[in-house]
Amino acid sequence: MLGHTDTGRVMIVDLSAEGERLADQVVDAGELPAVVAARAADHRWVWGDTGAWYPALLAAGVRVGRCRDLRLAHAILRGSAAVTESSALRTAREWDAAPVDAATDAGDDRPTLFDLTERPGVPDGIDAALAELARQRAAIASAREPGRLELLVAAESAGALIAAELRAAGLPWDAAVHDRLLRDVLGDRPAGGGQPALLAAAAARVRDALGDPAVSLDSQPQLLRSLHRAGVLVRSTSRWELAEHTHPVIEPLLEYKKLARLMSANGWAWLDEWVRDGRFRPVYVPAGVVTGRWASSGGGALQLPRLLRTAVRADPGWRLVVADVAQLEPRVLAAMARDTAMAEAARGRDLYAGVVASGAVATRDEAKIAVLGALYGATTGESGRLVPRLRRTFPRAMALVDAAAATGEDGGVVSTWLGRTSPRPGTGWRETQSRASDAEASEEDESRARRRARDRGRFTRNFVVQGTAAEWALCWLAGLRRRLDAMPPVAGAAGARASGPAFARIPHVAFFLHDEIIVHSPSEHADSVAQAVADAAAEAGRLLFGDFPIDFPLDLRIAEDAGKP
DNA sequence: CATGATAGCGCG
DNA sequence: AAAGCGCGCTATCATG
Numbered sequence: 001m002l003g004h005t006d007t008g009r010v011m012i013v014d015l016s017a018e019g020e021r022l023a024d025q026v027v028d029a030g031e032l033p034a035v036v037a038a039r040a041a042d043h044r045w046v047w048g049d050t051g052a053w054y055p056a057l058l059a060a061g062v063r064v065g066r067c068r069d070l071r072l073a074h075a076i077l078r079g080s081a082a083v084t085e086s087s088a089l090r091t092a093r094e095w096d097a098a099p100v101d102a103a104t105d106a107g108d109d110r111p112t113l114f115d116l117t118e119r120p121g122v123p124d125g126i127d128a129a130l131a132e133l134a135r136q137r138a139a140i141a142s143a144r145e146p147g148r149l150e151l152l153v154a155a156e157s158a159g160a161l162i163a164a165e166l167r168a169a170g171l172p173w174d175a176a177v178h179d180r181l182l183r184d185v186l187g188d189r190p191a192g193g194g195q196p197a198l199l200a201a202a203a204a205r206v207r208d209a210l211g212d213p214a215v216s217l218d219s220q221p222q223l224l225r226s227l228h229r230a231g232v233l234v235r236s237t238s239r240w241e242l243a244e245h246t247h248p249v250i251e252p253l254l255e256y257k258k259l260a261r262l263m264s265a266n267g268w269a270w271l272d273e274w275v276r277d278g279r280f281r282p283v284y285v286p287a288g289v290v291t292g293r294w295a296s297s298g299g300g301a302l303q304l305p306r307l308l309r310t311a312v313r314a315d316p317g318w319r320l321v322v323a324d325v326a327q328l329e330p331r332v333l334a335a336m337a338r339d340t341a342m343a344e345a346a347r348g349r350d351l352y353a354g355v356v357a358s359g360a361v362a363t364r365d366e367a368k369i370a371v372l373g374a375l376y377g378a379t380t381g382e383s384g385r386l387v388p389r390l391r392r393t394f395p396r397a398m399a400l401v402d403a404a405a406a407t408g409e410d411g412g413v414v415s416t417w418l419g420r421t422s423p424r425p426g427t428g429w430r431e432t433q434s435r436a437s438d439a440e441a442s443e444e445d446e447s448r449a450r451r452r453a454r455d456r457g458r459f460t461r462n463f464v465v466q467g468t469a470a471e472w473a474l475c476w477l478a479g480l481r482r483r484l485d486a487m488p489p490v491a492g493a494a495g496a497r498a499s500g501p502a503f504a505r506i507p508h509v510a511f512f513l514h515d516e517i518i519v520h521s522p523s524e525h526a527d528s529v530a531q532a533v534a535d536a537a538a539e540a541g542r543l544l545f546g547d548f549p550i551d552f553p554l555d556l557r558i559a560e561d562a563g564k565p
Numbered sequence: 566c567a568t569g570a571t572a573g574c575g576c577g
Numbered sequence: 578a579a580a581g582c583g584c585g586c587t588a589t590c591a592t593g
Contacts, residue, residue, distance in 0.1 A: 238579085261575075261587090295583095299585095303584085303585060306575095306576085372581070372582090375582070377582075378581045381580040458581070515577070
């Protein structure tokens with residue numbers, strides 16, 4: 001375990017498997033990388049916040065095999081319905097703090113004094129860490145199935161390591177390819193900072209078609225008024241609604257919106273700000289989403305347009321291993337519900353084709369709409385119409401999500417497969433519900449309460465599936481990382497130097513997005529990496545669902561860039 | 566000038 | 578205009 005002493009030095013405490021304190025050692029922060037590197041590769045480090053400890057180690061070229069991130073574990077355990085003894089965790093409020101990102105502390109994005117006082121990190125003292133670990137051990141032990149929470153906390157902690165490593169290594173990004181793509185689509189970059197030629201041309205065509213030379217296309221109210229004057233009676237200016245009208249302005253306007261979006265979200269300004277030395281280094285935020293999915297902060301890492309994936313390019317002599325899971329969430333649902341009919345439909349690459357073969361619906365498109373509607377709680381439209389047919393064919397799977405929705409509507413909490421629990425409803429929600437059950441409640445009160453109850457039901461319905469899919473993905477990542485670490489470093493000084501001292505000679509995860517992984521690997525290891533990605537996926541399925549026969553097929557390829565072939 | 570809300574669109 | 582979940586980011590516009 002790592003923590004600080006009162007004088008700001010670093011204390012290393014060796015703990016037995018039962019959590020007993022065996023030996024202490026105190027070192028200066030500068031000595032820590034060497035001390036950590038000297039431990040066995042599979043040593044488990046316990047620390048308050050991976051983001052506060054690990055970036056400095058990585059910068060020194062030192063990696064760790066395993067860890068317990070006390071902050072992330074605390075958040076899981078104090079909220080988990082599986083934990084029957086959580087009062088101690090609930091009173092340890094100081095562990096509810098926001099993450100610290102030490103990687104940005106060193107840069108020019110240093111948090112201001114205001115940030116630091118408003119968002120303190122978790123305690124960094126050794127005594128606080130020891131006490132928190134003891135609380136967590138007790139909390140896990142109180143669960144009926146401690147193994148699930150153990151697995152979840154371990155996977156979450158491994159994810160924290162990987163998030164820090166992703167930032168340290170970065171995603172290989174070819175700025176020249178990106179620039180060429182921007183110039184092809186938008187026109188040359190204007191020197192003065194104005195609009196590139198093709199964007200300006202699209203804007204001119206729109207103004208022409210509107211007969212409104214002065215309208216600002218980036219102002220929604222102005223554009224809406226101008227559309228109305230031109231006879232296009234839309235209620236919003238969104239792509240979806242515009243596409244349903246026929247008018248000379250529609251085509252150029254949709255074109256303009258597409259180009260303007262590319263320019264503002266991922267144009268040259270983005271390239272200048274986010275790509276350095278051939279790497280895109282966003283901040284990943286493990287468990288940044290209530291369901292346990294990761295969030296990101298800065299650079300929009302989780303929204304990279306597919307159009308730009310060709311700019312993701314391996315270094316010379318390296319390859320990208322690009323993998324994503326086909327229809328992860330419905331597969332997870334089938335396994336959670338032990339729905340063998342749905343698992344049968346999921347056998348093989350295309351779950352939607354399997355749903356058609358089951359006879360539930362007629363076409364693949366219908367299958368997709370029905371399945372998504374089931375996961376999200378659709379009630380109207382084509383999706384709402386198709387969901388009941390799924391309910392007949394896959395009653396167990398549908399019963400699981402229907403029950404989760406009913407619990408949520410009723411104000412209860414639901415949990416993922418491994419035990420992450422949804423937030424309790426807020427005071428506003430509860431007040432709305434109790435007002436509606438009052439004797440003098442108005443019809444307005446009642447309909448508002450019903451609406452908000454259904455909203456919450458859709459959230460809890462999706463929570464169990466999205467959250468369990470996130471758990472599967474964490475296990476996949478962790479298993480892959482372990483396999484990559486077993487591969488020998490490539491010889492020679494050359495390599496992916498921009499990936500930093502810890503990753504210049506070994507295959508490493510370079511990108512992760514819910515159900516998709518990109519590994520940057522020396523060419524000679526690429527085949528083994530691809531095998532490791534597949535093996536880790538199979539292992540993740542077994543870890544969560546044991547022998548239940550559910551496939552998690554991957555789209556897997558080895559390439560020089562991450563663009564769709 | 567800063568902050569917050571809204572619209573819109575990108576990703577899964 | 579999303580029907581139907583979860584996000585982050587940019588631009589605009591109203592408010593302080």
